[in-house]
Amino acid sequence: xxxxxxxxxLDSLWVMxxxxxxxxxxxGFALLEAGSTRMKNAGHVAGKQILxxxxxxxxxxxxxxxxxxxxxxxxxxxEGWFLKEGKETFSSLSWxxxxxxxxxxxxxxxxxxxxxxxxxxxxxxxxxxxxxxxGTIFTIAIYPVIGxxxxxxxxxGEMGMQDFxxxxxxxxxxxxxxxxxxxxxxxxxxxxxxxxxxxxxxxxNQVYTVIGGFVLWVGWFGFNAGxxxxxADGFFGYVALTTNIAAAAGAIASILTAKWLxxxxxxxxxxxxxxxxxxxxxxxxxxxxxxxAAVIGAVAGSFTFWTSVYFxxxxxxxxxxxxxxxxxxxxxxxxxxxxxxSPRLVDxxxxxxxxxxxxxxxxxxIVQTIGVLxxxxxxxxxxxxxxxxxxxxxxxxxxxxxxxxxxxxxxHGSYGYPEHLDPAxxxxxxxxxxxxS
Numbered sequence: 001x002x003x004x005x006x007x008x009x010l011d012s013l014w015v016m017x018x019x020x021x022x023x024x025x026x027x028g029f030a031l032l033e034a035g036s037t038r039m040k041n042a043g044h045v046a047g048k049q050i051l052x053x054x055x056x057x058x059x060x061x062x063x064x065x066x067x068x069x070x071x072x073x074x075x076x077x078x079e080g081w082f083l084k085e086g087k088e089t090f091s092s093l094s095w096x097x098x099x100x101x102x103x104x105x106x107x108x109x110x111x112x113x114x115x116x117x118x119x120x121x122x123x124x125x126x127x128x129x130x131x132x133x134x135g136t137i138f139t140i141a142i143y144p145v146i147g148x149x150x151x152x153x154x155x156x157g158e159m160g161m162q163d164f165x166x167x168x169x170x171x172x173x174x175x176x177x178x179x180x181x182x183x184x185x186x187x188x189x190x191x192x193x194x195x196x197x198x199x200x201x202x203x204x205n206q207v208y209t210v211i212g213g214f215v216l217w218v219g220w221f222g223f224n225a226g227x228x229x230x231x232a233d234g235f236f237g238y239v240a241l242t243t244n245i246a247a248a249a250g251a252i253a254s255i256l257t258a259k260w261l262x263x264x265x266x267x268x269x270x271x272x273x274x275x276x277x278x279x280x281x282x283x284x285x286x287x288x289x290x291x292x293a294a295v296i297g298a299v300a301g302s303f304t305f306w307t308s309v310y311f312x313x314x315x316x317x318x319x320x321x322x323x324x325x326x327x328x329x330x331x332x333x334x335x336x337x338x339x340x341x342s343p344r345l346v347d348x349x350x351x352x353x354x355x356x357x358x359x360x361x362x363x364x365x366i367v368q369t370i371g372v373l374x375x376x377x378x379x380x381x382x383x384x385x386x387x388x389x390x391x392x393x394x395x396x397x398x399x400x401x402x403x404x405x406x407x408x409x410x411x412h413g414s415y416g417y418p419e420h421l422d423p424a425x426x427x428x429x430x431x432x433x434x435x436x437s
Contacts, residue, residue: 010232014230015098019102019108021226024215024218025219027212028216030049031211034208035205036208037123037203037320038204040406040415041416042408044128044408045124052116055135059135060104060140060144061104064144065107066079066081067141068144068148068152070090072153074153075154075155083100096230109222113170114166114173117175118173120318121182121318121323122178122185123319124188125398126398127398128407128411129394130396134390137386138383143169156374156375159371160352162283164282164284164286164349164351166227167334171282171329172327172331173375173379175330176327178322179316181387182316184391186397188201198313201319206267239285242286245290245293246280246285246296246297246300247274248297249294249297250276250298251270253297253299254269254274254304256302257301257305257306269305272321272325273301273304275325276325276326277329279325279330280332281293281296282330283337286349287341292342299332304329307328334371335365337352339357341358341360342354409421
């Protein structure tokens, strides 16, 4: 095996490992979201992760990948349907020294994460049918467009927007869709009093929430470091370092912020602080020094908790705080390179310009801001049009009776925790228990 063949083999193996780690983040989302919601909806919330990834897999293979990375214009790709590769069809990914199938699998994993984020705004009250329809549209008409703008040779990429692994492309998109859904669905029954003050609706299992958060933390090494899509220069190790430093800073900052604002060291807040820091560093991981990664992580972790409290007080019922964790932190992370992008790292990546704090002026900061605003506006408009149409045609929300009984039983016919919630099962187990004794 010569040097070129060895490089190809190692890069391919690395991208496959990265894809597995990012796809494995679906497990983290299942645990995090199920643990953060009520027992009567746990099976539904966890199970929809499989449904979501299945929908994304088919729709992205058929249409989404071509729109994202296919040859086209500054706004969308127009070639490469069903992964059919011709000359220069996927030239925007030619820099990655791996087979097309692995490029697709890795990028599919990102779509799955973005869609999982969006579902946070639907939690505990949306119809199952909406997941099918909106999931398909999101994968073929929302996510790929922004992906093309930034990563597929589109206009934001041409401007030099720095979003290494997707603070905007992946996380902000999912968060904006979640926010639109949250607003159109309305709050869960019992969330707010008549005077507008919020009631606390705790998740049923903080252990699940913590385990889910840790699974996501580990998966993020595939997310960020895997986005180098190569091993030869070892740069993936540097990206992994800044990713971990930011996550650690986010954990400490968020739990201290929670203690300061509400008087308790809230565990779910700490988990969300880790995730917010990871979201923020996702754009910046290849552009900033380790000290800046710590600052970005701390700011994102702290600010995310504050905004989650603020939005809730304003009447927005976001069950897993998807917009604060992935939206606010996505904005913080994307904008941050306009301040912190290091000249030496810009030279390595070849993307954009140094940040304001390194004498680069405001050029990169303007590009980053335009990117955030442009992406947010597109996703918000299309998500609103799609969801508002669905609301008028088939309805977005289950009936109050179905919501009160729980989506496990109303949408799937059985509880995720039958021994706790199903009277018939409780009666059976009680009889068996008494006879055995």
